[in-house]
Amino acid sequence: MGSGEKKKARTRAFPQQLGDEDRLSRLPDELIHKILSFVDAKQAVETCTLSRRWQLLWTTLPFLQIGPYQISESKYVANFIRRIFSDRNPQSNISDLKFRVYNATCSWNFFEEFAHYAISHNAQSLYLELLRDHIPFKLSTFSSVSLNKLTLKVSLETCELQSDFWDLPALTTLRLKYVRSYEDKQRNSWLKDSLFTCLPALTTLCLEGWDLSGSSSFSLPALTTLRLCHCMLPKVWDLPALLSLQLDNIYVSAKVSDIISALVNLKNLTLFLTLNQGNCFISCPPQLLNLSIRARLKHSPSINIVVSAPKLCNFNSFGIFTVITGVPELENVNISLQGWFQNVILTQRKQFYWQLTNMLLGLCNAKHLTFDLESIEVLSKISNILASLPSPFSKLEYVKLPRGFEESNISGALRSYLLGGSPNATFVTKLPQKKIVEDSMVDANRVCHTDAM
Structure with a gap:
């Protein structure tokens, strides 16, 4: 034609x-x-x-x-x-x-x-x-029978009367960021759980910058997803249906660990650890399956974390810290550094190299290891250190390499360190179909970050 x-x-x-x-x-x-x-x-x-x-x-x-x-x-x-x-x-x-x-x-x-x-x-x-410089809104301004998702980054009035509260029978997702008004003299002490108990359909709640410590009991029976960022925590939690929890810039004390362990149905937990975080023990509820820890601790490299989670399946680490998981077998471990070594001086860099090997030692029960590009490149740089260390991984089935990194680039010392303890383990560039990493925290994080809280 x-x-x-x-x-x-x-x-x-x-x-x-x-x-x-x-x-x-x-x-x-x-x-x-x-x-x-x-x-x-x-x-x-x-x-x-x-x-x-x-x-x-x-x-x-x-x-x-x-x-x-x-x-x-x-x-x-x-x-x-x-x-x-x-x-x-x-x-x-x-x-x-x-x-x-x-x-x-x-x-x-x-x-x-x-x-x-x-x-x-x-x-x-x-x-x-x-x-911030605007007259605070009354909650009743947003009353609606159709709203199922509400995000407010505005000043809100203190609610004293029941008539001041909102009426949102269909609301399933609420995101509130504290914004100080020009006439606000106290730090948001008014935010109490009564603000949420009048929302019967609420399942997802994201709060940033609020003080919840004035609540004697934080009771939300239907809530399944909770994200708290820069918040003062309530004294008592009553969240029997909670499946996913994210704590960002909140000091993980023994009290917080006790609160987490009391969430009996919790399956997904993400913790953002900050510069003021010291050594901590995290006691997790028995049903926890997915744990993500993101560290912002470049000036405190001696952080040590002990995790007690008997059924933990997936563990994601972002940054470098020493971690011990009290689990006989971890299905999936994901290691990501995400720019951790940027602007790090040489002496501190060497300290982090040793701490990275200590972190991997604490994750020795992993069956499937996934590295981001920066973490596998760092391990390649310290092959001389790894050559003197035995492989900590005795149950490994495969190591997933990141896109852009070929197996041919792996030195003999790094290969021996990663696979030497598991003779049948291999390197892969694609996850086997039946071994796809299921990380529910990815979905939970997407819910909390979609609107750039």
Whole structure:
């Protein structure tokens, strides 16, 4: 078939004349809406000039992402957003509305109008982020029968009366970041568990910067996922259904370890250890399957962690620390350094080299080892040290190498160190189908970080 005949065949298969709309324009509205959900509302509105097909498409967008707008743009923000709301198709609901304005020049009435518009149009997901210098919101402002996901990075009023609380019967996911208002003299001591007990469907809660120590009991019977970052912890926890817990920048004391061990159904635990963390013993509940420890301890290389978790299956480490897991057999161990050696002086670098070997010694019961690129490159650099050490791994089945690192690059000393204690173990570049690492904490972390808490 000649080139001319091929062109005619393509024309018959995809009939369009010169000047007709492009292929993107022929997509269904729902798919174009999804594409436009990834751009700012201003850019979405500007598509109305493309052609007649696009002229009204933006007016039925169920996803609106407004901002972030900086102080330099504040002169136009309020009028522009009001115009968007007034020109939208009044019959079209909004399923997902994200609003980030980093200026204090918009009137308080404008913010109330925004919240009212979202709720009156049956928004299912609402994200609101403002600077600190604004009048605190009443919780009742966000009452809605349709919201199932709410993220607030704003100042909130202290609730004294039941009428001040919100009514959110369908809410399953709540993320709150503490923002100090210009009139706030005390550090968020008002946040008590009564704020959440009126949310009957709540299953996922992420809090950042709040003081929960004033709560005599933190009771949320239906909660399955909890993330606390820079928070003061409550005295008593009553979370019988909790499956995933993440503690970020919270000192892991003996009291915290006792709290964790009391969470009898907990299966996924992530801990972010900070510079003030000393040696710690982490007693885990009997059902714990997945444990991730992320260390930010470059100035405290002597950290030692003892983990008691009888059924632990998957262990993820980010950074270098000495760890001992009281488990006869670990199914999967993932080692990641993620820039740990950047800007580290030579004397401290050598100290970390020895500590890395001590960490691996504490993970000697691993069946499957996975390294990121930095960690396997560091081990390659210290082959001379590893040559004098026996292999600690007696139950190893395979070592998963990272993308970009070939088995041919592995020295004899490193090969002997990793595989010498398990004669049948091998190196792999892809995980065997039946041995895929199941790390539920990846999903838990994604829930907590999606909106950049």
